Amino acid sequence: MAKEKIFCNLSISVQELDFDIQYEIDNIKRRKKNFGGLASFLGQVRDSAENDKTLLFLELEHYPDMTEKEITSICNDALGKWELHDIRVIHRVGKLIPGDNIVLVLATSSHREEAFKAVEFIMDFLKSRVPIWKKEHYENNSSWVKSKKSDEELLSRW
Amino acid sequence: MAKEKIFCNLSISVQELDFDIQYEIDNIKRRKKNFGGLASFLGQVRDSAENDKTLLFLELEHYPDMTEKEITSICNDALGKWELHDIRVIHRVGKLIPGDNIVLVLATSSHREEAFKAVEFIMDFLKSRVPIWKKEHYENNSSWVKSKKSDEELLSRW
Amino acid sequence: MKILYFAWLREKIGVSFEEKEIKAVTVIGLIEELVLLDEKYSIAFSDLSFIRVAVDQKLIQDFKTSIKDAKEIAFFPPMTGG
Amino acid sequence: MKILYFAWLREKIGVSFEEKEIKAVTVIGLIEELVLLDEKYSIAFSDLSFIRVAVDQKLIQDFKTSIKDAKEIAFFPPMTGG
Numbered sequence: 001m002a003k004e005k006i007f008c009n010l011s012i013s014v015q016e017l018d019f020d021i022q023y024e025i026d027n028i029k030r031r032k033k034n035f036g037g038l039a040s041f042l043g044q045v046r047d048s049a050e051n052d053k054t055l056l057f058l059e060l061e062h063y064p065d066m067t068e069k070e071i072t073s074i075c076n077d078a079l080g081k082w083e084l085h086d087i088r089v090i091h092r093v094g095k096l097i098p099g100d101n102i103v104l105v106l107a108t109s110s111h112r113e114e115a116f117k118a119v120e121f122i123m124d125f126l127k128s129r130v131p132i133w134k135k136e137h138y139e140n141n142s143s144w145v146k147s148k149k150s151d152e153e154l155l156s157r158w
Numbered sequence: 159m160a161k162e163k164i165f166c167n168l169s170i171s172v173q174e175l176d177f178d179i180q181y182e183i184d185n186i187k188r189r190k191k192n193f194g195g196l197a198s199f200l201g202q203v204r205d206s207a208e209n210d211k212t213l214l215f216l217e218l219e220h221y222p223d224m225t226e227k228e229i230t231s232i233c234n235d236a237l238g239k240w241e242l243h244d245i246r247v248i249h250r251v252g253k254l255i256p257g258d259n260i261v262l263v264l265a266t267s268s269h270r271e272e273a274f275k276a277v278e279f280i281m282d283f284l285k286s287r288v289p290i291w292k293k294e295h296y297e298n299n300s301s302w303v304k305s306k307k308s309d310e311e312l313l314s315r316w
Numbered sequence: 317m318k319i320l321y322f323a324w325l326r327e328k329i330g331v332s333f334e335e336k337e338i339k340a341v342t343v344i345g346l347i348e349e350l351v352l353l354d355e356k357y358s359i360a361f362s363d364l365s366f367i368r369v370a371v372d373q374k375l376i377q378d379f380k381t382s383i384k385d386a387k388e389i390a391f392f393p394p395m396t397g398g
Numbered sequence: 399m400k401i402l403y404f405a406w407l408r409e410k411i412g413v414s415f416e417e418k419e420i421k422a423v424t425v426i427g428l429i430e431e432l433v434l435l436d437e438k439y440s441i442a443f444s445d446l447s448f449i450r451v452a453v454d455q456k457l458i459q460d461f462k463t464s465i466k467d468a469k470e471i472a473f474f475p476p477m478t479g480g
Contacts, residue, residue, distance in 0.1 A: 022180035025200070033257040036204050039277075041270060042183065042196040043480060061405055062479075063472060066455040091479065099191040103480055112199060112281060113312075119197075120274055123480055131452065131472075132479030133405035144406045147476035154271075201398060219323055220397075221390060224373040249397065261398055281398055289370065289390075290397030291323035302324045305394035 009086045010075050014067045016094040019104055028086045028108060035085050035108035039115035041123050043103040045096045053138045060093040060102070063131035067091070074125040078107070081121070081158075082114035089122060091132065121158055127151040167244045168233050172225045174252040177262055186244045186266060193243050193266035197273035199281050201261040203254045211296045218251040218260070221289035225249070232283040236265070239279070239316075240272035247280060249290065279316055285309040317383070319346075321360075322392035325367070328360040343369050344379040346389060360391075368392050399465070401428075403442075404474035407449070410442040425451050426461040428471060442473075450474050 009031060013019075021042065028035060045058050075087045088106040096102060103126065107118040126132075127148075134145040167189060171177075179200065186193055203216050233245045246264040254260060261284065265276040284290075285306075292303040320333040340346040347364070350357040361367060369376050370390040371383055383389055402415040422428040429446070432439040443449060451458050452472040453465055465471055 020180055021183060022178055025179060029257065034202060034204050036202060038200040038202075040198045040200075041274070042198075043270070044192060044194060044196075046192050046194050046268065061408075063402070063404055063452070063455075063474070065470075066452060066472070069455060070457070099187065110204065112201070113278075116199070116274065116278055120271075123270060127480035128477050129457070130479040131404065131474060131477055133475060134478045135405070144475065145478045147478050151480075152476075218397075219326075221320070221322055221370070221373075221392070223388075224370060224390070227373060228375070285398035286395050287375070288397040289322065289392060289395055291393065292396045293323070302393065303396045305396050309398075310394075 008079050008084050010072070010079070011086075011088050012068050012071045012075065013090045014062060014064075014071070014093060015090065016092060018092070018101055019090045021104065021106075024088055024090070024104065024106060028088065028106065032085055032108075036110040037112040037115050038106060038108045039112065039119045040104065040106045041119050042101060043123075045098050045100045045102055047098045055098055056137045056139065058096045058098075058100075058102075059135040059137060059142075060096065061133045061135065062091075062093045066131050067093075070130045071122075071126070074122055074129065077125075078118045078121050082109065082118050083111065084109050084114065084118055087118065087122070089126075091126065091130070093132065124151070124154045124158065128155065166237050166242050168230070168237070169244075169246045170226050170229045170233065171248045172220065172222075172229070172251060173248065174250060176250070176259055177248045179262065179264075182246055182248070182262065182264060186246065186264070190243060190266075194268040195270040195273050196264060196266045197270065197277045198262065198264045199277050200259060201281075203256050203258045203260055205256045213256055214295045214297065216254045216256075216258075216260075217293040217295060217300075218254065219291045219293070220249075220251050224289050225251075228288045229280075229284070232280055232287065235283075236276045236279050240267065240276050241269060242267050242272065242276055245276065245280070247284075249284065249288070251290065282309070282312045282316065286313065317386065318388045319350075320388065320390040320392075322390065324393055325360050325391050329356055341382060341384050342379070343371065343376065343381050343383055343389070346383060347379070366393055368394055399468065400470045401432075402470065402472040404472065406475055407442050407473050411438055423464060423466050424461070425453065425458065425463050425465055425471070428465060429461070448475055450476055 085108040090104045107115045109115040128151045243266040248262045263277045263280045265273045267273040286309045321329045340349045403411045422431045453468045
């Protein structure tokens, strides 16, 4: 199949505000009625079951001048690998409680496999290549979330 | 990691009506506030660019007594393979125009990889194992969509 | 026995289902029996590689599958859902 | 030069950024220079396997990377986004 260069719409937000998936999809539809297939991932703040402590809230710190740049660079890598129509990434920062949305990645493509791969690729790199750090706050203490070796190892598959 | 048996909520609809992703996600949240990660795929009716003909509408026929049973069986296979909290599948039938939603698959899991794999697995089997057939209607003619060898071949990866 | 047809098979046979007294005890036997009845069946079943079959709403892979106790046989083309 | 710290590095150093006249010409040179200044730096930088570095907002892998023309160096722990 000849790889035609497609204009891809890339939109990235790092924000404290919550988001609405249907609104984001409608935005994509408004620009391009026919996106074919849309793959997505939505990440939430989980209750940390560690030590039976109840997570009060999560605090997400980031490097403002760098965060969007890094996410853009990851998305551009994805565009070089797969035929995509749209990429939308929203990453929340600040204080979030269990059940809150943290991250949304949407990718559209005429080929569903490419949309899936792009979302997985972007999620993998968001986990360990974007300057964002999570701190868990409990009743009597708080601790920075440790990076997982498994997250780092996942990058080698791309 | 010990595989704990998790109660999974499975919900399948085959319907003419449209759907709203945010509503479906909110439904999942209402049952379980903390789902961790949610992977999804949304499929749309595309303009068929074949022969420069404009697709007027798509007609989806199905085998009502069997469709939901088959989708349930596919989802149960997914539950046997991955640790999932929720699966939601909506497949539309009847007359649909370009840009309309056709199919939605949502899967939640504490492990994002498992959610992604489940959605891809279900989509692959929906394509060639569920008794649904598409007919494309153009200005002066209509034709049944041919099954793709590539869709059949994808099944071997699972 | 109730025999159902979907998609272009339904269009070629001209009905979405029919009730028939049949003698055949396998899927392939049923197809052969139908083909003798009317030309529309021989046209519809001319290439079995395009025919998929469900016996009592379960997909079967082998055309030699028994239909002795079956209530409902469905014939249809390869599926194109998703 | 502007030096930034994030997450637990920020907490250990006690500031989110500082302006410093520095002599070092590489990342590792800068770390060594800081460590000599105050114990808080030697505590923060005691295990470099937990230190990630961005030079002018670009992640670098090699601590020998030059910082001669750099305006902004950031030190932080492994990232935990997503």
